[in-house]
Amino acid sequence: MRIPYSNDLRSRVLAAVDGGVPVRQVAALLRVSVSYIYKASLPCGRPPRKLAGHEQALLMGLGAEPDATLAELRDWLAAERG
Numbered sequence: 001m002r003i004p005y006s007n008d009l010r011s012r013v014l015a016a017v018d019g020g021v022p023v024r025q026v027a028a029l030l031r032v033s034v035s036y037i038y039k040a041s042l043p044c045g046r047p048p049r050k051l052a053g054h055e056q057a058l059l060m061g062l063g064a065e066p067d068a069t070l071a072e073l074r075d076w077l078a079a080e081r082g
Contacts, residue, residue, distance in 0.1 A: 009030065054077060058073065061073055
């Protein structure tokens, strides 16, 4: 079983690349693969939720009309938020 790289190593890799050191040179210097460097530069975690900025508006819409269908809520949100 492989052991994941530490966060410290990840931060050193990213700092070196951000500092202008070529990717292959960073890979050789820190003994990691080139593909790891590209993967480490990707954002971590889950992507933001699609309706994250509209949660309060949707709750207000549901409070005003609790029996609304999804289509009605979609149309209402489009009219409110554009």
